[in-house]
Amino acid sequence: MSGDTTREAPGRERSGSREQRTAGREPRSDSRGQGPRLDRGQNTAPDSRPTIKTVAARAGVGRTTVSRVVNGSELVSEKAREAVLAAIAELGYVPNSVARGLVTRRTNAVALVIPESESRLGSEPYFSAVIRGVSAALADTRTQLQLMLVRDQAERDQLTQSVAERRVDGVLLVSVHEHDVLPSLLESAGLPTVLAGRRREDDPLSYVCSDNRGGAAAAVRHLLDRGRRRIATVAGPQDMEVGRSRLHGCQEALVQAGIPARDHLVAVGDFTEEGAREAMRSLLERAPDLDAVFAASDLMAAGILLELRAQGRRVPQDVSVVGFEDSYLARHTNPPLTTVRQPTEEIGGTIARTLLREIENPALPRTRLVLDTELVVRESS
Amino acid sequence: MSGDTTREAPGRERSGSREQRTAGREPRSDSRGQGPRLDRGQNTAPDSRPTIKTVAARAGVGRTTVSRVVNGSELVSEKAREAVLAAIAELGYVPNSVARGLVTRRTNAVALVIPESESRLGSEPYFSAVIRGVSAALADTRTQLQLMLVRDQAERDQLTQSVAERRVDGVLLVSVHEHDVLPSLLESAGLPTVLAGRRREDDPLSYVCSDNRGGAAAAVRHLLDRGRRRIATVAGPQDMEVGRSRLHGCQEALVQAGIPARDHLVAVGDFTEEGAREAMRSLLERAPDLDAVFAASDLMAAGILLELRAQGRRVPQDVSVVGFEDSYLARHTNPPLTTVRQPTEEIGGTIARTLLREIENPALPRTRLVLDTELVVRESS
DNA sequence: AGAGTTGGTGGGAACGTGCCCACTAGATGG
DNA sequence: CCATCTAGTGGGCACGTTCCCACCAACTCT
Numbered sequence: 001m002s003g004d005t006t007r008e009a010p011g012r013e014r015s016g017s018r019e020q021r022t023a024g025r026e027p028r029s030d031s032r033g034q035g036p037r038l039d040r041g042q043n044t045a046p047d048s049r050p051t052i053k054t055v056a057a058r059a060g061v062g063r064t065t066v067s068r069v070v071n072g073s074e075l076v077s078e079k080a081r082e083a084v085l086a087a088i089a090e091l092g093y094v095p096n097s098v099a100r101g102l103v104t105r106r107t108n109a110v111a112l113v114i115p116e117s118e119s120r121l122g123s124e125p126y127f128s129a130v131i132r133g134v135s136a137a138l139a140d141t142r143t144q145l146q147l148m149l150v151r152d153q154a155e156r157d158q159l160t161q162s163v164a165e166r167r168v169d170g171v172l173l174v175s176v177h178e179h180d181v182l183p184s185l186l187e188s189a190g191l192p193t194v195l196a197g198r199r200r201e202d203d204p205l206s207y208v209c210s211d212n213r214g215g216a217a218a219a220v221r222h223l224l225d226r227g228r229r230r231i232a233t234v235a236g237p238q239d240m241e242v243g244r245s246r247l248h249g250c251q252e253a254l255v256q257a258g259i260p261a262r263d264h265l266v267a268v269g270d271f272t273e274e275g276a277r278e279a280m281r282s283l284l285e286r287a288p289d290l291d292a293v294f295a296a297s298d299l300m301a302a303g304i305l306l307e308l309r310a311q312g313r314r315v316p317q318d319v320s321v322v323g324f325e326d327s328y329l330a331r332h333t334n335p336p337l338t339t340v341r342q343p344t345e346e347i348g349g350t351i352a353r354t355l356l357r358e359i360e361n362p363a364l365p366r367t368r369l370v371l372d373t374e375l376v377v378r379e380s381s
Numbered sequence: 382m383s384g385d386t387t388r389e390a391p392g393r394e395r396s397g398s399r400e401q402r403t404a405g406r407e408p409r410s411d412s413r414g415q416g417p418r419l420d421r422g423q424n425t426a427p428d429s430r431p432t433i434k435t436v437a438a439r440a441g442v443g444r445t446t447v448s449r450v451v452n453g454s455e456l457v458s459e460k461a462r463e464a465v466l467a468a469i470a471e472l473g474y475v476p477n478s479v480a481r482g483l484v485t486r487r488t489n490a491v492a493l494v495i496p497e498s499e500s501r502l503g504s505e506p507y508f509s510a511v512i513r514g515v516s517a518a519l520a521d522t523r524t525q526l527q528l529m530l531v532r533d534q535a536e537r538d539q540l541t542q543s544v545a546e547r548r549v550d551g552v553l554l555v556s557v558h559e560h561d562v563l564p565s566l567l568e569s570a571g572l573p574t575v576l577a578g579r580r581r582e583d584d585p586l587s588y589v590c591s592d593n594r595g596g597a598a599a600a601v602r603h604l605l606d607r608g609r610r611r612i613a614t615v616a617g618p619q620d621m622e623v624g625r626s627r628l629h630g631c632q633e634a635l636v637q638a639g640i641p642a643r644d645h646l647v648a649v650g651d652f653t654e655e656g657a658r659e660a661m662r663s664l665l666e667r668a669p670d671l672d673a674v675f676a677a678s679d680l681m682a683a684g685i686l687l688e689l690r691a692q693g694r695r696v697p698q699d700v701s702v703v704g705f706e707d708s709y710l711a712r713h714t715n716p717p718l719t720t721v722r723q724p725t726e727e728i729g730g731t732i733a734r735t736l737l738r739e740i741e742n743p744a745l746p747r748t749r750l751v752l753d754t755e756l757v758v759r760e761s762s
Numbered sequence: 763a764g765a766g767t768t769g770g771t772g773g774g775a776a777c778g779t780g781c782c783c784a785c786t787a788g789a790t791g792g
Numbered sequence: 793c794c795a796t797c798t799a800g801t802g803g804g805c806a807c808g809t810t811c812c813c814a815c816c817a818a819c820t821c822t
Contacts, residue, residue, distance in 0.1 A: 064801070
């Protein structure tokens with residue numbers, strides 16, 4: 001960055017320059033003895049929005065009647081309703097959701113928590129797709145989406161803090177690790193929580209995930225069908241159910257094909273591209289004769305493709321590669337990636353709808369949904 | 382494979398044990414028509430969180446003193462402060478942010494608005510990077526991030542509605558079109574607003590963007606240095622400043638190199654992969670002898686690479702390609718993409734910090750920031 | 763010693779909404 | 793014709809917080 005990248009606009013004619021910004025952390029401390037409210041003396045109050053009281057006065061009814069009209073109660077005469085609606089239109093009244101939230105104890109917002117430390121939004125397409133699914137499902141309702149990218153422990157604490165402040169009605173968790181305390185914390189706090197993925201099959205929390213085991217098995221069967229026999233696996237983290245179950249599905253298929261467990265080639269990665277490259281290097285050292293790789297994610301497969309190419313192996317002639325997810329990334333690798341399609345966006349939509357249901361009625365039994373996968377064959381196998 | 386894409390995990394029928402689990406959840410669930418408030422007569426209220434009043438009583442002080450301690454005022458004796466802090470710790474008190482917001486008129490949340498209709502989050506890496514930058518900048522503060530993916534007009538209306546409800550203290554807009562009314566709407570509503578990108582150079586709203594013109598010019602000069610002379614441009618939408626300025630920078634460099642404007646090869650795309658492929662097809666028809674392409678985004682460049690390959694052109698031997706952004710996508714294309722690096726994540730961080738400043742002090746003059754770009758040469762040129 | 767000046771303190775009054783409940787006027791029933 | 797109902801209405805209160813202001817005790821300064 002060079003020196004003069006910053007310049008300021010010519011001065012606004014607002015009389016603001018007398019106030020200088022304080023360096024203090026506390027925004028309230030300096031407003032202390034400063035003066036009266038800015039919008040107080042003005043008779044043309046530019047900022048003050050009409051309240052339910054204003055509307056009531058204008059329509060010649062009580063506050064309650066306005067509230068009834070706004071909330072669609074039947075117990076309002078046609079005449080009163082029309083008067084209220086007219087007043088609302090005239091004044092441009094919009095209910096204050098904060099005030100409403102104070103009494104209803106609902107914020108009409110849900111949090112979507114994504115651990116950013118391990119898999120960066122933007123390089124791992126999974127998260128973007130989940131976000132889109134969630135957002136689409138929420139769009140119909142009046143529910144807002146709070147995105148929380150959690151990088152480290154400090155931000156985790158802040159998250160629980162924020163949750164304790166009751167800023168959201170429920171929480172969506174993506175990419176949960178087995179020994180993560182956050183889910184149980186949320187559960188015991190009585191906050192509706194739904195997972196994308198699960199910690200184990202009988203997870204006490206509601207979850208939606210894809211058929212990782214079946215998908216992985218299908219991928220390996222495909223490689224076997226192609227005549228491959230030295231099939232390696234670059235697995236995901238084993239403290240996540242998604243990592244374990246994809247590995248298990250893979251092993252299952254190999255055993256069924258008569259390949260004994262001791263001959264299985266496994267290296268554990270961390271769902272990152274670089275981790276996968278490293279895992280691939282170690283696999284090639286241990287078993288230079290391998291002829292196929294199943295990667296537990298597209299992103300890992302992409303890294304593996306790069307590593308194989310760097311080591312002079314041709315794909316798919318020398319080595320077949322299969323990924324998992326069928327993100328758009330799979331179409332852009334060289335060569336385009338054979339992969340197991342999972343309905344990522346649908347997962348997002350489903351967890352959102354599930355959460356809304358549980359917020360509506362917390363006594364509902366927990367939901368456990370496993371969505372089917374499908375093998376998409378491209379040029380890497 | 383099967384038509385039945387959904388199945389439920391075993392254990393569904395054990396609703397008995399599940400009810401047991403849910404019993405501890407939210408007692409407010411069925412309080413609707415049931416009777417009096419549950420926590421009213423009870424002296425041992427099981428769920429109701431401690432309020433500032435509870436803490437005050439426990440510490441033997443008044444509400445105001447508790448409020449002062451919580452908000453870090455200096456006007457509290459050491460003794461009182463300790464008593465309050467002890468009470469807070471004992472009771473596990475956390476301030477209710479909604480109640481606080483009602484009186485402070487601050488929600489401590491900002492909205493990040495991303496038009497999803499035109500460029501899908503997940504395929505266009507730009508948005509993910511901006512989100513990450515924003516999120517990181519907000520992490521230090523107590524500000525929450527509301528993500529709004531806007532698909533269609535209905536969702537736009539809903540957005541303005543939500544803004545009118547004062548659910549956020551400010552708004553970040555990404556990817557604004559020239560004739561979009563939303564920015565002016567927000568401005569006239571008096572809601573602090575900052576743009577990633579701008580509508581024009583002297584945009585009345587605060588903005589942060591990258592040096593699109595300079596970056597594009599540098600890209601074209603690079604192509605000229607490589608000996609290319611028939612340089613085509615696949616431009617972005619011309620109703621966006623980012624689309625126009627990248628095209629202008631490109632034309633500028635060509636003119637400077639002595640190539641008359643009438644010989645410039647330009648096709649306008651829409652920042653999507655498919656749109657770029659189409660534009661590329663038309664360019665190849667019009668000028669089969671072109672030897673270089675400057676694309677206004679990495680994603681477009683990726684599409685162009687696919688199209689060139691499909692038509693049997695080799696990159697970079699026959700045609701050089703340069704993109705814009707240096708997203709991680711640029712490293713995964715075939716071949717890896719030469720591109721103009723823009724500090725996307727920094728843009729996100731900067732708009733967030735700018736917005737926070739303007740929320741703090743709305744009288745501040747508007748900020749106009751243009752961040753430098755840098756050419757990253759890889760194998761496509 | 764009285765008058766001012768501090769550092770602390772807490773009660774009341776908002777903030778804008780939903781809901782309980784007491785109330786009215788007109789309709790219905792006997 | 794009175795008693796009873798019912799649709800409709802609005803005032804009061806509560807939600808949990810911050811802020812204004814009135815107050816108090818202990819100093820300091822004439």
